[in-house]
Amino acid sequence: MRAATGRGHEEWRDLLDAAGAREWSHRAIADWLVAEHGVEPWWSQGITVDFEQARKGRLPGQQADGTFAVSMTRTVPGERLVALAAVRAVVEARHGAAHGENLVAVQPVVRWRLADGTRLAAAAQQPGRSGTPVNLTIEKLADAAAMEAAKAELAAILAEAAG
Structure with missing residues (x-):
């Protein structure tokens, strides 16, 4: 992840926490990463899922809608x-x-x-x-x-x- 985005997992999590992303939807997080940090869309999805699993309690295999x-x-x-x-x-x-x-x-x-x-x-x-x-x-x-x-x-x- 670091090679592709310039940051590691914990750095992205901390950045998203500081931005208030725990209150944002999946789409809002992914879009923000692209718009504000120039993250490629594929990587923005991976960073978003990692953040949601680590900070918002999203389970492996769980989608943004809860299914x-x-x-x-x-x-x-x-x-x-x-x-x-x-x-x-x-x-x-x-x-x-x-x-x-x-x-x-x-x-x-x-x-x-x-x-x-x-x-x-x-x-x-x-x-x-x-x-x-x-x-x-x-x-x-x-x-x-x-x-x-x-x-x-x-x-x-x-x-x-x-x-």
Whole structure:
């Protein structure tokens, strides 16, 4: 973090404390870091999450809205759309048709709204020699206790899709 931003974890935490960020929203903190300190947006998110975990009691996996999310990536054979189609077939067999997709994006993605109120997304990354890394994310989990079952679900989907 220091090499990329010029400050370490504790220095950012102290700076944000001094600025009154314990009372700010996640977005306000991240935006302030970009605007006032020239932090790249990706790093501003990491600094914000670290601050929220250290100073505001945010738990690992907990999102700014209080829900939880888990993600997992595995290489699936084939080019991007082939690998994504393999994952999609497994997810649709378990959860039904997708509610959205963008197959022409730099990182093609397919999304589902699941019956329990959670959301699942599959995104195909840049292919490598052995296939395409596909990232699955489940969001809107009610609590930390739901994370283990969600991780097991993601692992099972990716294992089946990878063959």
